[in-house]
Amino acid sequence: MYTKKWVLETTRYFCDLGFFEGYSNLPDEELFEIMTFLERQLYSYRNNDGLPGLDYYSNLTPEQLIEISCQTPIVPIMQRYGFDEAEDWQIIELDGKRVICADAEFLYFEKWPPYKFEDFVKLLEKLSKISRGKFITSEIVESGEQQISFKLNKIHCRLIPNGAPDDPLILACDVNPALLETGYQFEQLRIHHHILLMLLSEDEKQKLMQDRGWEFSPDYSMFDPNWWGAAIMPPWLPSTLEERKNRQLHSIELRPIE
DSSP states (O other), rough: OHHHHHHHHHHHHHHHHTTTTTTTTOOOOHHHHHHHHHHHHHHHHHHOTTSSHHHHTSHHHHHEEHHHHHSSSOGGGGGGOOOOOOTTHHHHTTTTTTTEEEHHHHSSSSOOOOOOOHHHHHHHHHHTTEEEEEEEEEEEEEEEETEEEEEEETTTEEEEESSOOOOOHHHHHHHHHGGGGGGGEEEEEEEEEEEEEEEEHHHHHHHHHHHHHOOOTTGGGGGGHHOOOOOTTTTTTTHHHHHHHHOOOOOEEEOOOO
């Protein structure tokens, strides 16, 4: 259950940290309307693949969202669902411009798909979208067998991805060393099977940990059996963990552009 006051206070807290761009000056009524509308649409999307997801709504202005919300009837069953005040992450996952929400069951409970360069390019674009302008790549090319090269600011980067071509979480770990000089890192917040990926400064990360009690996962935590727990570990993952342990993870190569 939730109250209007909680939705507004929690959303405005995240607005103060730079989330929900364009929402901070909205009147309470409009902000509440948008947030509850997005929550309903997210629930509907997860239960119906034919509906648009947050990527679609994140490209709309607040005015457009209000208009669509007024035109979209509330299905009676949706009145039974909504935010949980004990789960403040449910607010931040609605910011499609700043957060990627991944499902660990979807990513890790089935065998990984094979390497595909075009899919990794799309993943890099997804990371760029939530990077606040800190991770804008150019000249992305396939420079070797399952090897990708690109330019990032004044750095030439080359990497062999450690994960699957549909997994933004491992790719974020792969590229984090290239962002160290910016003072920002892709951080992962795991809640049950949901993992929220966002770019934060160290100060922002510490504030969320202190204010919200959030615990962010270290890079490559998905390869740690202790991170999963025996009860929920995918049955095929131990062999993959052993394989990674034997050949180690590939590190990104960074070279200044002359």
